[in-house]
Amino acid sequence: MKFPAKLFVVITILFWSGSSVSCTSESQKEEEVHQTPNVILILADDFAIGDLASFNGGITKTPSLDKLIDEGVYFNHAYSGSAVCSPSRAALMTGRYPHRTGSVTLNMQQYPELSRIAKSEVTIGNVFQENGYKTGLIGKWHNGLGEEYHPLNRGFDEFEGFVGFNVSETYFKYSLDVQGTYHDVDDKYLTNDLTERAKNFVNRHKAEPFFLFLAHYAPHRPLSAPEELIQNYLDKGFNKNTSTIYAMIEVMDRGIGELVDELKKLEIDDNTIILFSSDNGPDPIPGERFNVDMKGTKYTVNEGGIHVPFVVRWPDTLQPGERDQVIQFTDVLPTLADLLSLDVKEDLKWDGGSFRDILFDKNAAGDLPPYRYWQWNRGVPMYSHNAAIRDGDWKLVRPYVTRNVPDAESSARPVLYNIADDPSESVDVSDENRTQYQKMRVYLRQWARDVENDRLKIDD
Incomplete structure (x- = not known):
C-alpha cells in the first residue's frame, strides 16, 4: 500500500513572467522582481495522512488538499523531523537534526532551553532573507521564548502568530503576537484569522519576492470548531472529539483553497510552488482515529508518528505524480536552496540533502543521505x-x-x-x-x- 507522503508543507513559489520592456525603463526593474520565485510553506499540526479524504474513503472533507495532491508531486515516503512539534519544526527550519539545534522536547514553559533553536543556527527565514526575499511567518512559532529567539530575530521580517501556548482554551479566544505586540482576539476563529493574514501577506508583497511560512495550528488541541461542522460528523457516527478534529481540518482545508484562489486572482498561481505537510502524526490524547493502518501516533517514532503527507505543487513546471524515494524534513531547506539557486554560506552543514531532481524525474536518485x-x-x-x-x-x-x-x-x-x-x-x-x-x-x-x-x- 502506498501512503500519501505529500508534504503538507505547501511551498508556493511564484515565478512572474514579465513582458518585454525597455532596458532603461523603471518597469524593467519591476519585471526582474516578478521573475524571482516566491515560496509559501504550509504546515499543519498533528495532522495525519489518514485525515485526507483521498486516503480515508471520503470520511473527511478536504477538497483543497486533495486537489493539491492531484496537481502536485506527492511523496509516498515522507517523514517529519521528529515525533513531536518543536524538534520537528527545528529540523524543517534548519535542515539539521533537531538535537544539533538544541530543540529536542516539548513545553517551552517547562523546558525553555530544550525547546528553542540555538542562536548560532541559520534558519530557513535567514536564508531567504539574505537572498532578498520578504519573509513572513503566520501562525505557530514553537522554537524559542524571549526577544533573542523571537521570529523577528530569526530571519522573519513579519510575524503574526503565537508561541505555542497562547491558544489555551479555544480557537475562538486567543492572543496573537503581531510584530512583537500581543493582541487579544475573541471575535474570530483562529484558523480563519490565519488564512486572512496569509492572503493579506501575499497581496502586500505580490510585487517583490517573498517567502511565507504559514504554520496552521489545526487540528491541534484545544479542540474547537463551528458547531454546524461538528454536527455533520456527529451525524456520521463519529464521537465528539473526532468530529471536532475533522471539522477543524475542514476549516483549514477551506482556507488553503482560498489562499490558492487568491494567487489565481493575482495571476501568480502558475508561478507558485505550494508545499504542504504536517509536523508529526495524530495526537492520541483526544482519542485515536483512522491513519491508514500505521502503527503509533504522535510521540512515537513508529510510522504513525513520523510518516506524514508531503506534496509539492508548481503548475506548468512540475508534472503531477507520485514519488517513492524517502525524504525527510531536513531535506526541505537544502532542496529549496538548490531549486531556487539561493546563495548559502559555505560553512552551513546540513544533515539533509536535495530532492530537486526527484521533483522533475521520478526515477532520479536525488542528492539525499542514505540513512x-x-x-x-x-x-x-x-x-x-x-x-x-x-x-x-x-x-x-x-x-x-x-x-x-x-x-x-x-x-x-x-x-x-x-x-x-x-x-x-x-x-x-x-x-x-x-x-x-x-x-x-x-x-x-x-x-x-x-x-x-x-x-x-x-x-x-
Whole structure:
C-alpha cells in the first residue's frame, strides 16, 4: 500500500513572467522582481495522512488538499523531523537534526532551553532573507521564548502568530503576537484569522519576492470548531472529539483553497510552488482515529508518528505524480536552496540533502543521505528511548516507552522492520537479518553520540 507522503508543507513559489520592456525603463526593474520565485510553506499540526479524504474513503472533507495532491508531486515516503512539534519544526527550519539545534522536547514553559533553536543556527527565514526575499511567518512559532529567539530575530521580517501556548482554551479566544505586540482576539476563529493574514501577506508583497511560512495550528488541541461542522460528523457516527478534529481540518482545508484562489486572482498561481505537510502524526490524547493502518501516533517514532503527507505543487513546471524515494524534513531547506539557486554560506552543514531532481524525474536518485534518524523523549535526550534509523526499506526502532520524562535508560530490545513488506510495523525480522540488524544498531548509536556531542556544545 502506498501512503500519501505529500508534504503538507505547501511551498508556493511564484515565478512572474514579465513582458518585454525597455532596458532603461523603471518597469524593467519591476519585471526582474516578478521573475524571482516566491515560496509559501504550509504546515499543519498533528495532522495525519489518514485525515485526507483521498486516503480515508471520503470520511473527511478536504477538497483543497486533495486537489493539491492531484496537481502536485506527492511523496509516498515522507517523514517529519521528529515525533513531536518543536524538534520537528527545528529540523524543517534548519535542515539539521533537531538535537544539533538544541530543540529536542516539548513545553517551552517547562523546558525553555530544550525547546528553542540555538542562536548560532541559520534558519530557513535567514536564508531567504539574505537572498532578498520578504519573509513572513503566520501562525505557530514553537522554537524559542524571549526577544533573542523571537521570529523577528530569526530571519522573519513579519510575524503574526503565537508561541505555542497562547491558544489555551479555544480557537475562538486567543492572543496573537503581531510584530512583537500581543493582541487579544475573541471575535474570530483562529484558523480563519490565519488564512486572512496569509492572503493579506501575499497581496502586500505580490510585487517583490517573498517567502511565507504559514504554520496552521489545526487540528491541534484545544479542540474547537463551528458547531454546524461538528454536527455533520456527529451525524456520521463519529464521537465528539473526532468530529471536532475533522471539522477543524475542514476549516483549514477551506482556507488553503482560498489562499490558492487568491494567487489565481493575482495571476501568480502558475508561478507558485505550494508545499504542504504536517509536523508529526495524530495526537492520541483526544482519542485515536483512522491513519491508514500505521502503527503509533504522535510521540512515537513508529510510522504513525513520523510518516506524514508531503506534496509539492508548481503548475506548468512540475508534472503531477507520485514519488517513492524517502525524504525527510531536513531535506526541505537544502532542496529549496538548490531549486531556487539561493546563495548559502559555505560553512552551513546540513544533515539533509536535495530532492530537486526527484521533483522533475521520478526515477532520479536525488542528492539525499542514505540513512535517516529520529529520536524523542520528554526532557533531556535518552537515546535508548524512542529512536529509529531508516536504511532503504529497512527500519530499526528502539521502542517507545513513555510520554513522560523517562526514569532511566531503556533496556527494551530494538526491533527491525521491512517497511516495503510490512508498512504497519507488525513483524520483527531481526532474527532473519542479523547482519542488517547489527549494522543499523551500530549506526544509530554512532549518530546518537554525534548529535549529542553537538548539542552539548551549544552555548546559548
